[in-house]
Amino acid sequence: MESANQTVSVTEFILLGLSAHPKLEKTLFVLILLTYLVILLGNGLLILVTILDSRLHTPMYFFLGNLSFLDICYTTSSVPLILDSFLTPQKTIPFSACAIQMFLSFAMGATECVLLSMMAFDRYVAICNPLRYPVVMSKAVYVPMAAGSWALGGAASLVHTSLAIQLPFCGANVINHFTCEILAVLKLACADISINVISMGVTNVIFLGVPVLLIFVSYIFILTTILRIPSAEGRKKAFSTCFAHLTVVVIFYGTILFMYGKPKSKDPLGADKQDFADKLTSLFYGVVTSMLNPIIYSLRNKDVKAAVRNLVSQKCFTW
16 A cells, blocks of 8 residues: 555645745735736837837847847746735646646746857957958848757757656655746656756756856957947947846846855755745746846837837827
8 A cells, every 4th residue: 555655646736835924925926916017018018129110120139039038938937827826825736737837937047048148149249340240140140049049948948847757756746936946846756866967967057157158258358349449438338238238147147146056054944044035036036037137228228218219109199
């Protein structure tokens, strides 16, 4: 009888979320809902202006439109589930839905890592080789670059999700998270997960290490070129074209390093507090960063602000 119980396969998972903090759940529900609406509005508006305004039909804004669409997809794959977990006493999710959500969130995260490095290369060419920019970053180049980012992120996620769902889950089905975060799911498997851990390590090198290295090298060349510009106004203008991207990179990778780079507490009480802090950090990473991206690009970019004003004025006259 004991053997039979051990081989029972899990058909659904229970998401703990912030069950231990019911009052905080109500507050976070309102904050996250408002943030999600801002994400949809801000990123949706950026996508709209980059499509409708012909002056924004350039590689930089094409990548920005992809980043905005990615942020919408990433938050949509997790935020509705988080909001539902705040309202539903029994926070359960079917195994299949968990696998889909895990695939989407991992794919979007991996894609953003690659996409940010592509955007850094675009800024490198624009500042360091401005005369060759139209040739190097032609439409025949930057469209496959963006498509390749999506394809690589999706392929990596498909591999890890496939490896995860093939593992046996023999009864333990409580995920100490808001969503089906892949590392939290792997902890519940009743089998050797060494292959999953190794593949995750390789993926981290490819999708975190390599893009960070490319971004770092690109900005070394960019800063070197900017410092050679004789006029202060010229240096300021050149740096302003990559300030927004650099800010997004710092927030994105800084949050990841904070989440996974800090030491783990061995004290049980400290571990509980750390789990709570990790969950809030995960919310910041998944929701707040997606809200900041359109704000950062809009506030620091005259072309985007002008395009938004033109779009709004056209709508007003149409009405």
